[in-house]
Amino acid sequence: MASVVKDKLYNFRTNANRIEEAKAILKSQNLDLPYVLNNIIDQIVLTKKVPVKTEDEIQAELFLKELQSELQGSFAQIEQEKTYSVDEVFSKYGV
Numbered sequence: 001m002a003s004v005v006k007d008k009l010y011n012f013r014t015n016a017n018r019i020e021e022a023k024a025i026l027k028s029q030n031l032d033l034p035y036v037l038n039n040i041i042d043q044i045v046l047t048k049k050v051p052v053k054t055e056d057e058i059q060a061e062l063f064l065k066e067l068q069s070e071l072q073g074s075f076a077q078i079e080q081e082k083t084y085s086v087d088e089v090f091s092k093y094g095v
Contacts, residue, residue, distance in 0.1 A: 006038065 023033055043051040053061070077083070089095075 004042070 019033075026032055026036060040051060043049075084092075
């Protein structure tokens, strides 16, 4: 891809704690915020889509991963003939 001239300085408001946390995460990966933001802008222009998930989408994915992990653990316990009564399961999940 051809190099694009960075000729516009853009300011925006965000949460100070989150930006510092994000910068620390990026630094640990040898990246910086301008580099990442420019890549996101490039992806939007190239794909005509937003490459970032909403907080709800991320929470749903995390919940699904946790649920899948629990199911895998449950299957392993069943295979080892470790089972629980209905009352134990209801108690664990507050049902």
